[in-house]
Amino acid sequence: MPSLTERVWSPYVAGIIIGLLQIPAFLLAESALGASSSFVTAAGYLASAVDGGVAQIDYFAKYMTSQKYFWQSALVIGIAAGAYLSARASQTRRRAFSPAWTQMVGVTSTWGRAGMGFAGGFIMLMGARIAGGCTSGHGISGMAQLAVGSFLAVTAMFAGGILVASLFRRV
Amino acid sequence: METLGLVVLGGIMGLVFGLALEKSRVMEPGVLVGQFQFRSFIMLKMFLTATATGLVVLAAMTGFGWVTLGPKAMAVGPVLIGGLILGAGIAIAGACPGTALAQAGAGYRDALFVIAGGVFGAMAYGYFQTDIAALLAMGDFGKITLADLLPVPFWALALGFAALLVAVLVALERWRPWYDDLGPGGTGLWDDAPGSPRVDANRGGSGRPVEA
Numbered sequence: 001m002p003s004l005t006e007r008v009w010s011p012y013v014a015g016i017i018i019g020l021l022q023i024p025a026f027l028l029a030e031s032a033l034g035a036s037s038s039f040v041t042a043a044g045y046l047a048s049a050v051d052g053g054v055a056q057i058d059y060f061a062k063y064m065t066s067q068k069y070f071w072q073s074a075l076v077i078g079i080a081a082g083a084y085l086s087a088r089a090s091q092t093r094r095r096a097f098s099p100a101w102t103q104m105v106g107v108t109s110t111w112g113r114a115g116m117g118f119a120g121g122f123i124m125l126m127g128a129r130i131a132g133g134c135t136s137g138h139g140i141s142g143m144a145q146l147a148v149g150s151f152l153a154v155t156a157m158f159a160g161g162i163l164v165a166s167l168f169r170r171v
Numbered sequence: 172m173e174t175l176g177l178v179v180l181g182g183i184m185g186l187v188f189g190l191a192l193e194k195s196r197v198m199e200p201g202v203l204v205g206q207f208q209f210r211s212f213i214m215l216k217m218f219l220t221a222t223a224t225g226l227v228v229l230a231a232m233t234g235f236g237w238v239t240l241g242p243k244a245m246a247v248g249p250v251l252i253g254g255l256i257l258g259a260g261i262a263i264a265g266a267c268p269g270t271a272l273a274q275a276g277a278g279y280r281d282a283l284f285v286i287a288g289g290v291f292g293a294m295a296y297g298y299f300q301t302d303i304a305a306l307l308a309m310g311d312f313g314k315i316t317l318a319d320l321l322p323v324p325f326w327a328l329a330l331g332f333a334a335l336l337v338a339v340l341v342a343l344e345r346w347r348p349w350y351d352d353l354g355p356g357g358t359g360l361w362d363d364a365p366g367s368p369r370v371d372a373n374r375g376g377s378g379r380p381v382e383a
Contacts, residue, residue: 002194004190006194007194007358008194008195008196008350008353008358008359009191009194009195010195010349010350011195011197011213011214011216011217011220011349012216012217012220012340012349013191013194013195014191014192014194014195014197014217014220014221015191015195015216015217015218015219015220015221015222015223015224016220016221016224017187017190017191018188018191018217018221018224019220019221019222019223019224019225019227019228020224020228021184021187021188022224022225022228022229023228023232024180024184025184026229026232026237026238027232027237027238028172028177028180029172029177029180029181030238031241032241033188035267035268035269035272036268036289036293039268039289039290039292039293040293040296040297042290042293043290043291043293043294043297044294044297046290046294047294047297057297057298057300059297059300059301060297067172067174067177068177070174070177070178070181071177071178071180071181072181073178073181074177074178074179074180074181074182074185075181075182075184075185075188076185076268076269076272077182077185077272078181078182078183078184078185078186078187078188078189079185079186079188079189079192079269079270079272079273079276080185080189080272080273080275080276081182081185081186081189081276082185082186082187082188082189082190082191082192082193082273082276083189083190083192083193083198083272083273083274083275083276083277084189084276084277084278085186085189085190086189086190086193086194086277087193087276087277087278090194092193092277092358092360093278094277094278094279094360094362095279095362096279096280096281097279097280097281098199098200098201098265098279098281098360098361099201099360099361099362100199100200100201100204100205100265100354100361101200101265101281103361104200104201104204110280110281113281114280114281114283114284115284116263116281117264117265117266117281117282117284117285117288118284118285118287118288119263119288120260120261120262120263120264120265120266120285120288121260121264121266121271121284121285121286121287121288121289121290121291121292122260122288122289122291122292122295123256123259123260123263123264123288123292124257124260124261124263124264124266124267124268124285124288124289124292125260125268125288125289125290125291125292125293125296126256126260126292126293126295126296127253127254127255127256127257127258127259127260128253128257128260128268129253129292129293129296129297129300130249130252130253130256130257130296130303130307131249131250131252131253131254131256131257132243132244132246132249132250132253133243134257134267134268134269135218135261135267135268135269135270136267136268136269137243138243138250138254139218139222140218140221140222140225141225142242142243143222143225143226144221144222144224144225144226144228144229144329145225145229145240145241145242145316146226146242146316146317146318146325146328146329146332147242147243147245147314147315147316148245148312148315148316148317148320149242149243149244149245149246149250149312149314149315150242150243152245152247152250152251152254153243153250153253153254153257154254155254156250156251156252156253156254156255156257156258157254157255157257157258157261158207158258159254159255159258160254160255160256160257160258160259160260160261160262161204161206161207161258161259161261161262162207162208162258163258163259163262164207164258164259164262164263165204165207165208165262166207166208168204168208168262170208170210171201171210171354171355171361
């Protein structure tokens with residue numbers, strides 16, 4: 001049994017654990033594992049601070065009222081807490097940003113990488129919402145349900161990722 | 172379930188999810204982008220293992236009639252275009268929507284900007300949703316699964332597909348063991364700074380020490 005103090009677990013152990021999370025997801029939350037919808041919930045509440053009309057927009061309203069999205073929002077916050085505890089338990093320290101970025105794209109300042117990260121995050125969620133799911137919802141959960149649309153989504157995701165990553169240096 | 176119960180459940184499930192993402196290093200930009208560059212296969216191995224496990228779990232739970240599936244729609248226009256944009260964004264962000272949170276928890280400060288960008292991206296989509304959806308509306312076949320297209324029940328197809336994935340994973344692992352894909356330093360952190368340990372990727376764990 002892998003221990004919390006170990007720094008690295010095999011991807012197979014991690015994959016089985018994540019796959020088993022579909023049991024409480026389907027049985028108790030009556031939903032598949034997903035992550036990107038919770039960004040709409042957060043965006044809706046953030047926008048409502050300055051725009052009183054947000055709750056009248058059907059798309060935001062759906063993600064701000066359904067219980068399912070409160071569950072998912074708690075899930076993604078839990079992901080951050082779980083990763084924090086995991087890194088602490090194994091005394092794994094990280095820098096402000098991964099050294100892989102300096103090697104892959106030559107960025108050396110935290111602000112430079114922050115700007116790139118913001119742009120990447122914006123594009124990523126825009127795409128996820130257009131497609132109706134991300135690597136969790138379309139990927140892990142969609143393929144596990146043999147959803148035809150999710151096979152297309154995963155293929156397109158890898159195509160987009162491979163195309164952009166081919167512009168980076170290989171390290 | 173009541174809202175409070177669902178929030179507690181989600182929080183506990185997220186803890187487990189985040190733990191698995193940090194331990195497996197799938198949330199590392201060097202590992203994630205490395206998969207797109209075909210120099211690390213850790214992400215694909217975790218992804219296919221999670222999918223195979225999910226297939227077995229769902230085959231059983233639907234077979235016993237405990238749960239019903241909730242597949243997403245096969246809408247060619249949005250799924251294809253959205254998927255391409257999402258993939259490009261993942262490479263630039265170095266994260267998926269879920270792993271960005273794991274990065275932030277594990278200590279990467281740039282992940283906070285990825286998350287902020289994501290919230291604004293979701294907000295922008297929300298404001299223009301009707302226009303974007305109308306623009307890309309084509310080829311909507313509804314919420315179909317392979318079990319709807321083939322004369323085989325879901326549980327049988329799911330178990331068969333899971334077996335196929337396991338065979339692919341066995342072949343992948345034979346071709347290149349996962350611990351060889353952990354990058355410089357063998358820690359998965361891509362941290363090859365002078366003085367950083369090269370041998371203690373796992374302290375007495377299941378991994379193999381990396382030769383210096």
